[in-house]
Amino acid sequence: MKNFQPNFSHIYIERNAMDYPLAQIALSKFPKAKFVEIEHYKDIFNRPKQHFQIQKSSMKLILAKKTAPFLYPASEMIQEYETPNVFYTTPILNCLYNCDYCFLQGMYPSGNLVIFVNENDFFKSIQEKLKNLENPLKPLVIPISYNTDLMAMENIIPITSNWIKFVRELDNLKIEIRTKSALFSSIENISPPKNVILSWTLSPLEICEKYERTAPPVHRRINSMKSAIEKGWLVRLCIDPVLLIDRWEDKYNRFITDLFREIDGKKLVDITLGVFRMNKDYFNRIRKRESRSDIYYDNYIIENGTVTPPIELRTHAMETLKKHILTIHPKMRILIWE
């Protein structure tokens, strides 16, 4: 919309973040931006009375130095990874995209993005954690793109590639980079490590057009995913969240059938499935902010603090899709949020 300043028209930078190489890279990408020096990122990001959705029309960039903790226990919203050593980390707060069903709009007070530029401090904390695992026989698993879409930012700031380089030599560590981006090209020259999983979230076209309007079109995501598979990367497919819209069964089944005509399912690490679910407080905050998405006015139940469709519906949905996937790929490993 022409009325708005372009995204990243303003870059707010903490004084003590200025000298980090990542900060300098980010600043160099936006020579026309206004730079404003700040004391602490929370002075901008945590201001009261911000309008998340309006800010999404003109996102600002905040460059900051993160302090501990660098790792957080994984939320119950993510699928079981078969290890107790699952933590998530937040190299970036908030996302370039703005999907209707995303919990970030209920989690954060601001639509702006914070990039933490002291990546070595993140890396050190992981090295420390590896020495002190709850179950050292199991790997440490870290989704690094949980509160953002890291790969979507790769043309602005090479955090994804830096993380891949960091984890390559570390035993007993796996990272997952979940994305909706079509920017695999930005890391395609890196040889694929065995402990990095690239996960693409895909949805049927109708869902993408209605609820993922700011993310790349699904065919471009599929192309990126195909390239990653062809180059030998470990790739996970995420059909998550499954939205139980009108005729969801037909739409998702057709989508899955079509998708497996394009990509070689046998080469996928696994598939994760899950219905729409959200922390109750985030959900209520989004409703209170008058979300324009019909998702927030549907009928749900609250189960252990999570807003989700009733159990019969979601079990039926997951079983239906699982069954359909298994008819095409009987040996497919499917992880389901139940």
Add this chain to the structure above:
Amino acid sequence: MQCILTALKAESQPLIDHFKLIRDSTYPFPVFRNGSISLIALGVGKKNIHHRITTFYNSVQENNIQFINIGIAGGNPTSTKIGECYFLHEIKDEMSGALYYPDILVKHSLEEISLVTVENVVSNGESRYRGLVDMEASEIFNVCSSIVPLQRLAFIKIVSDHMDLKFEEIIALPISTLILNHLASIELFFIRFNRLLKEETPILSETDLEWIHNTIQELALTETQSLQLTHCAKGFRIRLERREFPEIEKISTLNKSTQKILFRKICEKLST
């Protein structure tokens, strides 16, 4: 509604003339209005700001108010030019050390700068302040941000001096001319800024709210049912922007069970 906030009469006058504002004598302080634009004269310094802004805000029916502070400021001689108009992206209150950051979402044609709000006129502060100084902005931000969301605040300042004049010398300057020179860009900003209000249009219109209110009354809905009805109504309005809400069935004797049935029927109609 857009509400201009000024300190000096010389700042107000060109804006009053340009927007053809008329004094509203119902207020015990200077307020000028014309349609969707108002102006409150706050006086110099922080002392009147809270009272005048909140009195005005509480008296108008309109909730969607944008506050725009327009005024003169002292400028650092190396980073600013006398007569230049600036948009503020950072405001510091010198006394408390508090920092305020206006949200700059709408395009504008002005340079941007930071400002420090001081308690007294600065007449020898050329080297102490990097950007601008004034005597009101931080308090305006503080007061206005407690009543409206951040995206409804904007601060425009015109450099009147290089922090080398006494108060008497500043008010003797051709302040109105300084403002007049920038009216075109100020007005353009007003138009763009006003469009932002449309982004805040609530899902439910006045008519929708009236329907909900009537339904709650007629069916004697509980608080939980009323909330549920409002959610269903919002979902309906998002899906069907122009369609009217369903008619409520008239029932002569409403007991607990008929009420529940009717309520469920309405929610079903709204959800399909």
